[in-house]
Amino acid sequence: MTKLKVGILYGGRSVEHGVSINSARNIESYIDKHLYETLCIGISTKGVWYLTPSVSKEIEKGSKLKLHLDAENPRFEDEKGNLFSLDVAFPVLHGTDGEDGSIQGLLKAMSIPMVGTGVLGSSVSMSKLVAKQLMQQAGIPVTDFLFFRHDQRDAIHFDEVKKKLGLPFMVKAANLGSSVGVSKVKSKEDFDLALQDSFKYDDCVLLEEYVKGREIECAILGNQPPEASLPGEIIISSNYEFYTFDAKYVDGEAVKIEVPAQLDNAISDTIRSVSIKAYQQLQCEDFSRVDLFLSESGKVYVNEINTIPGFTNSSMYPMMWKERGVSFTELISRLITLGLERYKNSQRTEKEFQSSLKF
Ligand SMILES: Nc1ncnc2c1ncn2[C@@H]1O[C@H](COP(=O)(O)OP(=O)(O)O)[C@@H](O)[C@H]1O
Numbered sequence: 056m057t058k059l060k061v062g063i064l065y066g067g068r069s070v071e072h073g074v075s076i077n078s079a080r081n082i083e084s085y086i087d088k089h090l091y092e093t094l095c096i097g098i099s100t101k102g103v104w105y106l107t108p109s110v111s112k113e114i115e116k117g118s119k120l121k122l123h124l125d126a127e128n129p130r131f132e133d134e135k136g137n138l139f140s141l142d143v144a145f146p147v148l149h150g151t152d153g154e155d156g157s158i159q160g161l162l163k164a165m166s167i168p169m170v171g172t173g174v175l176g177s178s179v180s181m182s183k184l185v186a187k188q189l190m191q192q193a194g195i196p197v198t199d200f201l202f203f204r205h206d207q208r209d210a211i212h213f214d215e216v217k218k219k220l221g222l223p224f225m226v227k228a229a230n231l232g233s234s235v236g237v238s239k240v241k242s243k244e245d246f247d248l249a250l251q252d253s254f255k256y257d258d259c260v261l262l263e264e265y266v267k268g269r270e271i272e273c274a275i276l277g278n279q280p281p282e283a284s285l286p287g288e289i290i291i292s293s294n295y296e297f298y299t300f301d302a303k304y305v306d307g308e309a310v311k312i313e314v315p316a317q318l319d320n321a322i323s324d325t326i327r328s329v330s331i332k333a334y335q336q337l338q339c340e341d342f343s344r345v346d347l348f349l350s351e352s353g354k355v356y357v358n359e360i361n362t363i364p365g366f367t368n369s370s371m372y373p374m375m376w377k378e379r380g381v382s383f384t385e386l387i388s389r390l391i392t393l394g395l396e397r398y399k400n401s402q403r404t405e406k407e408f409q410s411s412l413k414f
């Protein structure tokens with residue numbers, strides 16, 4: 056049997072470059088080697104694409120790639136002139152470019168089938184602002200929020216924000232991930248530093264009501280219909296004010312993970328159905344991880360959706376499916392199959408409109 060050629064796209068021009076490498080390493084090791092041949096395509100922090108012998112942090116030691124802009128026969132070419140094509144691309148990229156629809160657009164334009172959410176869902180989910188606005192419209196519970204662009208910086212006054220959102224409140228760069236550019240604000244001094252930090256990374260910042268409570272995540276898989284895992288919980292050590300970058304990736308002792316989360320059945324059902332609703336409202340495809348808050352009074356809020364959730368050793372997404380009896384290897388195969396099925400379905404619609412227009 057010929058194996059399907061899966062291009063693992065990893066690294067990327069994002070603050071989550073390193074996280075992507077850790078996720079991709081796991082995809083490469085757990086992928087079913089009887090069914091798939093992997094081609095590891097590393098994207099450097101400068102945005103240059105390389106073919107690497109395996110997933111590695113030394114991306115630039117690989118062979119620089121060119122892509123032939125030919126949607127009828129899209130091929131990559133390495134430095135030695137070797138050509139190869141992919142049966143399917145699996146972007147294991149987090150954040151800017153990789154998760155925001157840019158690379159999905161490139162793959163789509165080149166008719167390369169891919170795993171995961173397409174251009175529209177990726178970009179709306181990446182924008183914490185647009186995602187919130189869309190969810191609000193669909194009646195999905197989200198926190199109260201305000202937003203400002205950098206050129207409105209002087210119009211943001213601590214006392215007014217405090218009056219609208221209460222204290223503490225959260226300040227976030229609107230389009231990042233991994234808690235980069237996210238701060239908890241308790242005072243005017245915190246506020247000035249928080250804005251400085253968020254605007255360093257983004258042109259738009261979001262200010263949000265703070266929810267005191269539990270951090271819950273729910274894994275969604277599939278398209279018609281999507282399935283929800285049982286929710287899991289991230290219990291963050293009291294040494295941290297919130298789920299910061301260090302708590303996520305640096306300090307191995309910072310969090311305790313519970314899969315499934317200890318929840319009443321009714322709350323668990325609400326979380327699962329609200330997560331599916333959010334996934335559908337944000338046009339997600341194949342898979343996503345929905346992150347929620349459960350307040351002390353028992354109210355559920357959707358915080359955000361990650362269209363390419365982490366696949367590292369401490370990542371919730373694969374853990375939540377494992378709890379449902381889906382192994383890491385089977386999960387990867389399911390994702391690839393979903394991506395290929397969706398590509399096949401997308402070929403059904405006419406690309407050309409026959410008209411008498413002269414051009
Ligand atoms: N409204 C909020 N209330 C309480 N904590 C929050 C709120 N928003 C964010 N946080 C904390 O900040 C962390 C990171 O924020 P999040 O919006 O998830 O950004 P990222 O995309 O970087 O993960 C969350 O996991 C949570 O710990």
Ligand SMILES: [Mg+2]
Nearest residue numbers: 233234346359
């Ligand atoms: Mg988050």
